Amino acid sequence: MSINWFPGHMAKARRQIEESLKKVDVVIEILDARIPLASKNPMLDHVIGDKPRVVILNKKDMASQSETDKWLNHLKRQGVYPAAVNGKEPNILKKIEAPVVEATREIFERMEKKGINPRAIRAMIVGIPNVGKSTIINNIAKRKVAKTGNTPGVTKAQQWIKAGTKMELLDTPGVLWPKFEDPEIGLKLSLTGAIKDNVVNLDEVAIFALKFMQEHHLAELNKFYNINIDSTTEIVDIFDAIGNSRGFKMSGNEIDYERVTEKVIYDTRDAKIGQLTFDLAEEI
Ligand code: G4P
Structure with a gap:
């Protein structure tokens, strides 16, 4: 809530x-x-x-x-x-x-x-x-x-x-209230469901999640979505890979980016992709 x-x-x-x-x-x-x-x-x-x-x-x-x-x-x-x-x-x-x-x-x-x-x-x-x-x-x-x-x-x-x-x-x-000032904190709070989806830009949340997993949990990301990206893959190509793999397409065979965004956020939030920690202890 x-x-x-x-x-x-x-x-x-x-x-x-x-x-x-x-x-x-x-x-x-x-x-x-x-x-x-x-x-x-x-x-x-x-x-x-x-x-x-x-x-x-x-x-x-x-x-x-x-x-x-x-x-x-x-x-x-x-x-x-x-x-x-x-x-x-x-x-x-x-x-x-x-x-x-x-x-x-x-x-x-x-x-x-x-x-x-x-x-x-x-x-x-x-x-x-x-x-x-x-x-x-x-x-x-x-x-x-x-x-x-x-x-x-x-x-x-x-x-x-x-x-x-x-x-x-x-x-x-x-x-008590969460921290609001730092945009990255907002993304992490949204990704874990602590703040409402309508107060953040969901595209940014999904991009944050995908980049984080690309850097720290590449094998889990590839396995879960049955894709084959590497550490250099551009973010738009990751969206495309997931859209293609899941068949999230609109008319004209266009990738349905909105569906990919939602799916990535919910799969991450529900720990379906793996047990992920977004605040790394060594970064403090
Ligand atoms: P709050 O009082 O701090 O606001 O949090 P609350 O207990 O309502 O918990 C928020 C959500 O987190 C609830 O899910 C709750 O079931 C879930 N949750 C709490 N502790 C744990 C935990 O250790 N592990 C997991 N996996 N989940 C936990 P919800 O979807 O909002 O509700 P519901 O599914 O329980 O109905």
Whole structure:
């Protein structure tokens, strides 16, 4: 689901997160494992401040496994506690609980020294739309929690969900806006379905996807579309090759570029061509 963000929405979303932050010990930031940079909210570091943070790379089933491993190492080096998950998998709580316990260990040790009775770790989930926040909350809660959190400005009474024996989770995620400024980030957000198709130029999205795969995943691209391009093939010739291979033709045997564009975007978005990561860890 996507939201059109306006300055009023953004201010309200930020205020709501700041209010919720007061109630929790730790923030669980959900990123899309395919785009760990592009799916970050530009303000979050500032909003969270010193609060312990866990970063979850979700949708790992759609991302390149080797890239996800590199991202996990990079995040660890940065001093955050990461994990990679498939939000739809049954064993997700254990995978999230481990870094949450690590991230809050110091706070709870300090509380214990002061003689304060141990209690559950309080956590909240935050992230931009479509990264899988509701999927993860519902999975942990083992029920469908209302999705009002995705509409900035619509508030509901927040409740605590018991997440195993060690953790309590706010049932409403903090929803923040994606980065808009960099056009390439917009293309990556569109390619993964985080922003609506009608706010970006779909031709540019398909060209970006094809060039990326030509450079980094040529064998998968050739195999999936049953084509035979190489690293020097011009982009228009890649469109032609896919159109010909799939029989996307208009009257007069012209290639139907619109159909090729849509097909490439949906095949990439649904990870049909392969498990692809578009933000490469070595590029940072
Ligand atoms: P949000 O609250 O952050 O906005 O995201 P939400 O949970 O609604 O998830 C967005 C889409 O991503 C949903 O698909 C959801 O099923 C899918 N999803 C979430 N986590 C994962 C994951 O780890 N792996 C995969 N493959 N998909 C994931 P949808 O098509 O919008 O809805 P539906 O097909 O579930 O009905």
